[in-house]
Structures are given as structure tokens and as C-alpha cells.
Amino acid sequence: MAESYQQDSLVIAGQRLGSRFLFGTGRFPSPAVLQQALEASGAEVITFAVRRVNLESTEDDSVLQHFEERQLTYLPNTSGASTASEAVRIARLARAAGLGNWIKVEISGNSRTLLPDPIETLRATEQLAGEGFVVLPYTSDDPILCRKLEEAGASAVMPGGSPIGTGLGLLNPYNLGLIAEQAKVPVIIDAGIGSPKDAAEAMELGADGILANTPVAKAQDPVMMARAFRLAIEAGRLAYLAGRIPKKKYASASSDWAGSLYEPADGGGLKI
Amino acid sequence: MGKDTWKDFRLYVITAESNHPGKALVDVMEQTLIGGADILQLRNKTGSREEVLGQAKALRELTRKYNVPFIINDYPDIVLEVDADGVHLGQEDLPIAEARRLLGPEKIIGISTHSLQQALAAERDGADYIGVGPVFPTDTKPGRAAVTTSYVAEAARHVTIPFVAIGGITLGNVDTVLASGARRICSVSAIVGSSDPAATCRSFLERIEGASAGTLLVNVNGREQLTSARTIEEFVKQLEQHNKKLVVERNGELVPRALWAETELLSGDAIELVHFVGGG
Numbered sequence: 388m389a390e391s392y393q394q395d396s397l398v399i400a401g402q403r404l405g406s407r408f409l410f411g412t413g414r415f416p417s418p419a420v421l422q423q424a425l426e427a428s429g430a431e432v433i434t435f436a437v438r439r440v441n442l443e444s445t446e447d448d449s450v451l452q453h454f455e456e457r458q459l460t461y462l463p464n465t466s467g468a469s470t471a472s473e474a475v476r477i478a479r480l481a482r483a484a485g486l487g488n489w490i491k492v493e494i495s496g497n498s499r500t501l502l503p504d505p506i507e508t509l510r511a512t513e514q515l516a517g518e519g520f521v522v523l524p525y526t527s528d529d530p531i532l533c534r535k536l537e538e539a540g541a542s543a544v545m546p547g548g549s550p551i552g553t554g555l556g557l558l559n560p561y562n563l564g565l566i567a568e569q570a571k572v573p574v575i576i577d578a579g580i581g582s583p584k585d586a587a588e589a590m591e592l593g594a595d596g597i598l599a600n601t602p603v604a605k606a607q608d609p610v611m612m613a614r615a616f617r618l619a620i621e622a623g624r625l626a627y628l629a630g631r632i633p634k635k636k637y638a639s640a641s642s643d644w645a646g647s648l649y650e651p652a653d654g655g656g657l658k659i
Numbered sequence: 660m661g662k663d664t665w666k667d668f669r670l671y672v673i674t675a676e677s678n679h680p681g682k683a684l685v686d687v688m689e690q691t692l693i694g695g696a697d698i699l700q701l702r703n704k705t706g707s708r709e710e711v712l713g714q715a716k717a718l719r720e721l722t723r724k725y726n727v728p729f730i731i732n733d734y735p736d737i738v739l740e741v742d743a744d745g746v747h748l749g750q751e752d753l754p755i756a757e758a759r760r761l762l763g764p765e766k767i768i769g770i771s772t773h774s775l776q777q778a779l780a781a782e783r784d785g786a787d788y789i790g791v792g793p794v795f796p797t798d799t800k801p802g803r804a805a806v807t808t809s810y811v812a813e814a815a816r817h818v819t820i821p822f823v824a825i826g827g828i829t830l831g832n833v834d835t836v837l838a839s840g841a842r843r844i845c846s847v848s849a850i851v852g853s854s855d856p857a858a859t860c861r862s863f864l865e866r867i868e869g870a871s872a873g874t875l876l877v878n879v880n881g882r883e884q885l886t887s888a889r890t891i892e893e894f895v896k897q898l899e900q901h902n903k904k905l906v907v908e909r910n911g912e913l914v915p916r917a918l919w920a921e922t923e924l925l926s927g928d929a930i931e932l933v934h935f936v937g938g939g
Contacts, residue, residue, distance in 0.1 A: 411939025421937070436938030437906075439880045439931065445899040449934040452904065464938055476911075480933055483913040484906045551939070578939075600939030 395628065397596050399573055400489075400521040400542040402460065406430050407590070407620050409462065409575060410613075411600020418453050420609050425454075428613040432460045434491055434598065436467070437477050451486075462523065464491040471510035478515050490515055491545070491577075491598075492524040501551040505532050509539055516540025525577050528558075530565040533574075543572050545598060548589060549579030552601045556585040560592055567593030583612075583619030590623025591631065665698065665728045665744065665767065666788070669867045670860060671823045671845035672696040673732075674703065674714070678852035685717050687851050692725040694860025696850070700747055702732040715741045730769060735761045745769065745787065750777060755784040771825075773806055775813045782820050789818065790845065793826020794836055798848065808839040815840025815885060830862055837870035840885050875926040892919035894930070905934040 397404045410430035415421035425433065435450050451461075463481035465474035471494065478490040492511045496504030503525050509532070512524045521542045526532055528546040536544050546566055549555035556579065557563055567574045573595035580586055586597045597620050606612035644651060672691045679687050688699060701718050703711050715731055719741045722729035728744040731737055735758055738746045745767025746758055758768050771790040772778040781789050791814045796805045805826065814822045824841035829849040836844065844867055853859040874885045879898070888894035891914050895901050907914045908931040914922050924930075 411937075413937035413939050415937065434939055435935045437933050438936045440900055440903055440905050440934045442880060442898055442900065442932070445902065448936075449904045450937045451935050463935065466938055479913060480906050480908060481935075483915060484904070484935070486935075598939065 395624070397573060399523070404431050404460070404596075406432075406617070407596040407624060408617055409434060409577075409596055409598035411598060411604070412450050413600050414604040415609060416604075418450075421450075421604075422453055424603055424609045424613040425457075427610050427617065428603070429617045431458070432462050432489075434462045434464050434600070436464055437481055438467070460489060461486040462489045462491050464493045464525075465511070466493045466495070468494050468511075469496065469504065469507070470494065471507045471514060474507070474511040475514050475518075478511075478520055479518075482520070488519060489521040489523065489542075492522055503527055503547070505529070508532075509535055512536050512541050513539040516542075523575065528562040528566065530562060530569060533566045533570060537570060537572050541572060543575050543595070544570060545575040545577035547578035548576050548585060551578045553579050554581030554602055555579050556581045557588055557592075560588065563589065563594065564592045567595075583615045586616055587619040587623035587626070590620055591626045593627055594623075596620070666821050668698040668728070668821070668823075669843055669871075670696045670863050671698045671700065671825070671843060672850055672860070673700040673845060673847045674718075675847045675851050676703070678848045684714060685721055687856055688718060689721055689725075690856040691850055691860050692721070692727055694857035695864045696727070696860050698728045698730065700730040700732055701743075702747075704732070708734070708737075712737055712740065715743060719743055728767065730767060738762060738766065747771070747790070755781065755786055759785055773803070773810075775810065775817060778814055778818050778822070782818060786820060788821040788823060789814075790825045791818075791822045791841070792824060792845075794824050795827025795832060797827035808835055811836055811839040811841050816882065819883060830859070830866070833863060833866050834870070837866065842867065842871055842876075875924060875928075877924060877926065877928045877930055879930045880932055886924070888924055890920055890924055891922040891930075894924050895919065895932070898932070900932055903934055905932050907932055 397407045406429045408428050408430040409432045410425055410428050411434045412421060463486060465477040468474035468477055474492055474494050482488055492508055494504045494507045495501045505527055508524050508526055512522050515522045523543045523545055524536050524541050525545045526536055533544040533546060546563060548557040575596040575598050576589040576594045577598040580599045580602055582602060589597060599616060603609050603612050674684060676684055699722050701715055711734060715737050719729055730745045730747050731743045732747045733752060735746050747769040749771050755768055767787045769788045770781045770786045772781055778789050791811055793803055793805050794808060794811060811824050821843060823843040823845045824836045825845035828836055828844055828846045833844060844863060850856050850859050874887050876883060876885055886894055886897060888897050891907055910929050
């Protein structure tokens with residue numbers, strides 16, 4: 388059993404990943420905590436953002452210097468873009484930096500909710516897939532849009548559970564379930580995850596992986612929380628593979644009544 | 660004069676009759692234009708409106724002949740009456756918005772500023788250019804503390820509309836002002852008070868051109884910067900950013916690190932230096 392689980396790896400664009408946890412690197416209290424949390428998470432894919440350097444400082448404050456020793460797949464995001472062409476520009480910048488060709492398309496259509504702009508996201512996905520990028524679009528939890536992103540060349544689709552950083556969990560598990568059911572590419576639940584319970588729930592719905600940042604980075608103990616997410620994601624995946632029981636309205640005892648020493652209670656007026 | 664071509668001015672001259680007793684205003688100012696001054700302001704804080712109007716008419720005729728923009732200090736009404744190109748305001752004069760309402764969108768509005776805060780406010784309020792000064796103590800504006808070249812340097816870094824350094828600037832100290840990042844110079848008494856205003860103007864222009872030839876004005880990460888760098892590599896080093904893992908974009912095109920040394924930097928280039936920060 389343990390062996391077959393080991394072989395159950397996530398494959399994105401032909402690349403086999405040992406962990407289903409995609410690790411966001413923002414908002415950690417310190418680089419040291421970030422590195423320990425990454426270690427504890429077991430993640431092999433990290434995300435980060437592209438920004439202007441601070442010309443007032445000569446010190447290298449790039450996040451990447453903390454990962455030079457590790458074998459990681461880089462997933463830069465296009466945050467800060469509000470149009471497809473802005474996202475394409477950021478993607479090209481990241482690729483030119485020699486960080487590989489994976490890109491998380493993130494195009495915000497509203498500064499308060501940071502919800503993704505579906506039209507621009509689809510456009511950018513099409514364009515970047517055409518340019519040879521491995522495109523993982525952060526998208527609304529819309530099954531039709533996810534299918535169109537897949538058709539446009541997305542290597543995975545990443546519907547949000549709820550708006551970025553809210554920790555509200557999975558607001559539309561029904562849609563996420565549909566997306567997981569129909570998708571021919573991996574489905575990564577990105578954004579809005581509040582705690583490992585949400586991650587496990589998403590995995591049980593059939594998601595192939597979880598991208599989380601804020602719930603780890605802003606936890607009281609980010610390193611412990613990173614490990615909690617790792618376990619929850621594994622647990623959720625195993626539960627999905629194992630097949631959960633159907634939900635029923637009324638109880639069914641774990642042992643047969645036959646041979647019981649007493650008659651069943653009859654309170655509450657419920658007769659089946 | 661073509662819209663916006665006035666912005667390329669380098670030497671701004673202002674009238675100061677008290678500096679040339681015995682010489683006629685129009686004659687002295689004509690000498691400055693012969694010497695290459697490329698924007699002229701009539702400033703008369705003591706004369707009557709009639710007197711200012713008379714001078715404005717004469718200088719309007721003169722500046723037309725030399726195709727040089729003509730600005731009047733205060734008196735928006737006279738600007739309209741003689742069809743001058745614009746008005747110059749002080750901080751205590753009427754607000755920019757009011758001047759704009761009186762003069763319409765086409766006229767040039769300039770304003771004197773004495774701090775970066777005033778400069779940025781002027782920019783926001785729609786000024787077309789600003790005066791930055793007084794750089795040195797000056798008899799033209801007695802009692803006003805000199806802002807020194809540090810304000811000139813600040814303006815060079817943060818102000819996006821044309822700015823002209825003014826106040827006590829002479830051939831003896833203009834190089835310091837230019838070294839602080841000014842590319843437009845205004846001098847009053849050193850020019851109109853000299854025995855040969857045309858020759859003095861030519862000398863000023865040589866200094867300004869000399870300074871401009873050595874430096875490029877580029878936009879880096881959204882702000883203007885003067886640099887003597889000739890290549891991307893030199894520029895990144897001058898900014899002391901060469902020890903960072905960063906990506907350079909020049910005018911929307913990526914410049915791979917291997918090509919930094921051979922990629923020429925040109926005036927007007929838009930350079931972006933970006934790197935990677937934590938994110939989800």
C-alpha cells in the first residue's frame with residue numbers, strides 16, 4: 388500500500404513531482420523560517436513574484452538566494468499584472484532570468500478581491516503556451532473556464548478556493564469537484580486555503596495538488612504548519628484514492644443489532 | 660513655435676533693468692538672444708502696469724524675430740494682450756489652476772519652487788516647467804535663503820517636467836549646478852549685467868552643452884536619472900546593483916546578462932531592473 392502511494396506522483400508537463408504541495412514564498416517572518424518551512428513542507432515547486440529592484444539598497448534581497456542549494460522547480464507568478472500583455476511581459480522576464488519555463492499566470496481584475504480576470508487569464512494562457520511556457524493559470528472556480536484554459540494549452544489549472552489570503556477555505560466545493568472530475572490536466576487548488584483541513588478537503592474532492600502561502604507564512608509557527616499541510620495533503624490524497632463512504636441521513640450502527648442484549652431505544656419519534 | 664519644442668531650452672534669461680544702467684532693455688535682451696538664450700522672461704516688479712505693458716509689447720516683437728518663447732512674470736492679462744507664450748508665477752502669486760483658467764490650455768505656465776515638495780505640487784497642479792532655486796544667495800531675490808545644489812539634485816531625480824536652476828548662477832559656479840543634474844540654467848545679473856551679454860550667453864551655453872554631452876538621461880524603474888554610463892553593464896555597476904540576481908529590460912526588450920557589456924545605453928532609454936521576491 389505504501390509502495391503504491393509512492394508511485395502516485397503528481398505529473399505536470401511531463402515532470403514527476405514527489406510532493407503535491409506547491410509552496411508560496413511570500414510573507415514569511417524571516418528567510419530562515421522560510422527555508423525551514425520549505426524543508427518541512429516537502430514541496431518541490433516554489434512560487435515567487437517579479438518586482439522592480441530597490442535602487443536605494445545595494446544588498447541582494449532576492450528571494451532566490453535562499454534556495455540555491457536545493458533541487459526545486461521554480462514557478463514565478465505574474466502578480467501585479469492586470470492584463471494579458473502585462474502578464475506575458477513578466478513571464479518573459481522570468482524566463483530570461485534562467486528560471487525555467489514554468490509560469491503561474493495571475494492576472495488580477497480587482498484590487499480588493501484580487502479575483503482573477505478570466506478573459507485576460509485565458510488570453511495570456513494561450514499566448515504563453517504558444518511561446519513554449521508551461522502555463523499554470525490561477526483561475527476562478529468555473530468548470531467551463533477551466534476546460535477552456537486546458538484547451539488553450541494550460542499544463543495544469545489552478546482554481547481558487549476563495550480570494551487570495553482570505554483563508555476562507557473552499558467556498559464552492561461543488562464546482563471544484565466538477566473541475567477535478569472533468570480535467571485532463573492536474574487541478575491545483577490555489578488561494579484562499581485557511582488551514583490543513585481545507586487542503587485535505589480539496590484533495591478529497593479530487594484535486595491533484597495544493598498551492599498555499601499565507602496560511603503557512605502567517606501561522607503562529609510556520610514550520611510546524613508547513614508540516615501539518617504536508618500531512619493533510621497526503622491524507623486527503625489517500626482518502627480520495629481510498630474512496631470515502633457515501634453520506635447518509637440516518638445512522639447505521641457499526642455492529643449488527645442481531646444478538647444485542649437489549650431492545651433498540653425508541654425515543655424522538657423517529658421510525659424508519 | 661511648435662508645441663513642446665520650447666521644452667528643449669537650455670539658457671533662460673530674465674530682464675533686470677537695474678543691472679544695466681544706461682543701456683536700453685530691448686538692446687540688452689537682443690544681445691542675449693544673439694548669444695543663444697532660448698527663452699526670455701520679462702520681470703518687472705516695480706514698474707506700473709503701463710510700463711510693463713510697453714516693455715512686453717517691445718519684447719514680444721523682439722522674441723518673435725528670434726523665434727524664442729516669451730514669458731511674462733505675473734500679469735496673465737498682459738500675456739493675453741500681447742500674446743506672450745506664457746506666464747511665470749511665484750509661490751505667493753495666483754494659483755496655477757487660476758492661471759490656467761485665465762490663459763487656456765496652450766500657454767506655458769512656470770512657477771518658482773524652493774523645495775521638492777513645492778516642485779511636486781507644481782507638477783501635480785499642471786505647471787509646464789518649474790524654477791528651482793535660488794541655488795545660491797542672490798541680490799535679485801534678497802532675503803530668500805539659498806536652497807543649494809542639493810535641491811537641484813533632488814529635482815533632477817524626482818521632477819519629470821522641465822526644471823531650470825536659478826539664483827546666483829554665474830560662469831564661476833555653473834559647473835557645480837550642472838554636475839548636480841541641471842540641464843537648464845537661468846542666470847539674471849551675470850548675463851544682463853555683463854559688458855557683453857551675447858558673449859556671456861555663448862559661454863553659458865558651452866558649459867551646458869559640455870555637461871550634457873557627457874551624460875545621458877535615462878528612465879530607470881520609472882524615474883529619470885542622469886548617467887555617464889555607456890553600456891548596460893556600466894549603468895548597473897554605477898547603480899551598485901551588479902551583485903544582485905536581476906533581469907534587465909531595455910525599452911521593453913530583455914537584455915541577457917551575457918550582452919550587458921555590449922549593449923549600448925542611449926539617452927531616453929527606459930530601463931527596468933527587476934528581481935524575484937517572495938510570493939504565492
